[in-house]
Amino acid sequence: MLVCTGGDCKKRGAKDIRKALKDEIRSEGILSEVRVDAVDCLGLCKHGPNIIVYDGADPKGTWYTGLDEDEAREVVGQHLKQGEPVERLAAGRRARKARK
DSSP states (O other), X not given: OEEEOSHHHHHTTHHHHHHHHHHHHHHTTOXXXXXXXXXXXXXXXXXXXEXXXXXXXXXXXXXXXXXXXXXXXXXXXXXXXXXXXXXXXXXTTSOOXXXX
8 A cells, every 4th residue: 555645645634644544454453464655646636645555456556535534444444454445435436626
């Protein structure tokens, strides 16, 4: 999993999102199965905080944009734990509105 921690995402709470992800991964008992890496920029700055989940099903990964902490935890529980992307939160499936 890649978590954008660049300027715009950082301003929108990327640090808290990353912490929520790591805490939930630990809580779900899948810490040894998941790697969470911070990256400088994923290129969708106006839609952050952004993450990409690579699970082997899609080489492009599943992009999640504009997540809050609760949504990040949902991604862990459903996508990482159960292997099912959270369709309503995936970037290609939900309307993206630029966040300020």
